[in-house]
Amino acid sequence: MGCIQSIPCDKSHIKRENIVVYDLSATIDQCPTIVEEKSPIVLRYKTPYFKASARILMPPIPCRETWVVGWIQACTQMEFYNTYGDIGVSSWELPQLREGVVRAISDSDGMSYPWYGNTTETVKIVGPTSKPSSFIVSMNDNFYPSVTWAVPVSESNTPLLTHIKRDQSFTTWLVALNAISREKILLHTIKWRMKVDIVVNPTLPLGSRSRLVGRVHQDQPRLLTHMESIPPNALWKPNANDAQVLMWRPRRGPPLIVIPPK
Known part of the structure; x- marks a missing residue:
């Protein structure tokens, strides 16, 4: 059996028009956020899942090079406020984003930079290959945080939480990346947003304090018709x-x- 000969390459032979994307989908589950009041210390809520998936047909790679195809995601806006009556508000913040220092x-x-993850989210193709490669890349994301019933800087455990409001936006890219040259080929751009609005009556018994308000279902993600560049951050x-x-x-x-930040 002969082996595949790698072709000397000054630049990549892989072009955007040669990569085929089938069955691209991006959805948010059509179910409401679930509020959990099991703990006397924290309220937890679980949002529906954002899910993205695509089948890719990658052309033969004539060179001895490695390509990774998968999902990159960035947060572009975050408001996350927990109100404790007229005492004050705790908020999770991204200072650089809040102050406009960065766009995303x-x-x-935290390990697979720049990828969202490294299980179902990415596929690696090592060249040279003689045939096209077909595969699926998929990802999902949701929020499942804890919010203290009591004021977070207080020694008291008295429940005083009255309102949770969260509004967060993301951009998600489907990307082919040359692992050696770092050349990026953008395949698709998706925008999505998750909103949570919960009112709380801290005087009621645990298990009956909170109520989801506002819209029950999230807006569905938008698959952009144009490609949006990826900010460095x-x-x-x-x-x-x-x-x-x-x-x-x-x-x-x-x-x-x-x-503080980590």
């Missing part, structure tokens, strides 16, 4: 989880950092 922050798992550290800060903003007095 990576939403990688969407490709590398820090990711959103490591960059976020928990602030306490009392009605009176200066704000405090409760949990």
Whole structure:
């Protein structure tokens, strides 16, 4: 048996028009956010899942090079406020995003930069290959945070939480990346948003305090007809989880950092 001979390449032979994307889908589950009141310390809520999937047909790779195809995601806007009556508000914030220093922050798992993850989210093709490669890449994302019933900077455990409001936006790209040259071929751009609005009566018994308000179902993701470029901060550290800060903003007095960035 003869082996595939690698062709010396000055530049990649892989072009955008030679990569075929079939069965592209992006949805948010049509179910409401679930609020959990099991713990006397925290309220938890679980949002529906954002899901994206695509079948890719990658052309033969004539060179001795490696391509990775998969999903890159960035957070482009975040409001996450937990109100404690007229005492104050705690908020998870991305300072650079809030202040307009950057347009987006990576939403990688913190290990697989620039990719959202490295299981179903990416596929690696090592050239040279003699035949086209067909595969599926998929990802899903949702929120499942904990919010303290009591004021987060207080020694007291008295439940005072009255309102949770969250509004977060993301851009998700389907990308083919040359692992050696770092050449990126953008295949698709998706925009999606998740909103949560929960009112809480802290005087009621645990299990009956909270109520989901506003729209029950989320808006469905938008598959853009044009390609949007990826901002540099969407490709590398820090990711959103490591960059976020928990602030306490009392009605009176200066704000405090409760949990600093990692």
